[in-house]
Amino acid sequence: MAMNDYRMNSYNSYPTTIDVPREETTSLLAKVLGITSLGFFITAVGVATSPPWGTLPGLIIVLGLVFAISFARKASPALALGLFLTLTYFMGWEIGPLIQRYIRTFGTGMVFNAAATTGAGMAVMGCVAYLFNINYRRIAGIGFAALLLLIIAGIASMFFHFLTPDTYSWLTLGVFTLLTVGDFARIRAGGDGRSAVSLSLSIYLDAINIFLAVLQLMGGRRRN
Known part of the structure; x- marks a missing residue:
């Protein structure tokens, strides 16, 4: 998937484990969290204004913008930021x-709980990454392979029905937890040369996938 183009490059020039003083990465982390938080706010606006037929156009636009950001990120950081914020709207x-279907079926409380659970989980994973010596390239490689297997299993299950929605959501949760760490x-290791x-x-795409998995699991529990 295009979203993983960011995970598999620049293997030789930057550290793979925690060997950068924390104070040197504080500014980078603050920028990332600020940009991501703004993105989530814009996504909420996109969700509130999305038409009933918005899923497919939104998916196509989001994929196109992922590729566009990959080309613009070095040439023009300002353009890359604008493209990212546009992406977050169409992700909505x-x-x-x-999400609107979940609200109609279960109420706004479930969506809020899923978002709060995702936020708390992301905070815990961030703390783990900053407290322990982690080789992020090894984690990224394992996570990328697991994501490919998950996508293949999901496509195959559409025909052979060997994965329940809840099982697929648990697997999604596990894979994106690994990728998030x-x-x-x-970021803790200095960003690997990325903007x-x-x-x-x-981080944004990790969180969106975790949120959707948590929402599915909460909805499945309520149905049962």
Whole structure:
């Protein structure tokens, strides 16, 4: 998937474990969290304004913007930031009809709880990445392979139905938890030469996938 182009490059020039003083990465982390937080706010606006038919157009636009950011991130950081914020709005279109369906079925409380759980989980994973010596490239490699297997299993399950929605959500949660720890560890190690926008995109996509998995699990429990 295009979102993982950011995870698999620059293997020779930057540290792979925690060997950068924390004070040297505080500014980078603050930028990433600030950009990501603004992105989530814009996504909320996108969800609120998404049309019932917005999922497919939103998906197409988001994928196109992921590729556009990968080209713009070095040439023009300001353009890359603008593209990222545009992406977060159309991500709201992509997931908006699903979230609105959950709200109609279960109420706003479930969506809020899923968002709060995701936020708390992201904070814990960030702390783990900053407290322990983690080789983020190894984590990224394992997580990327696991994500490919998950995508293949999901496509195959559409035909052979060997994965329940809850099982797939648990697997998604595990894979993106691993990727999130790796992405925070990358920031802790100095960013691997990536810009704050590029790092924010990785963290943002991790969080969106974790949120959707948590929402599915909460909805499945309520149905049962």
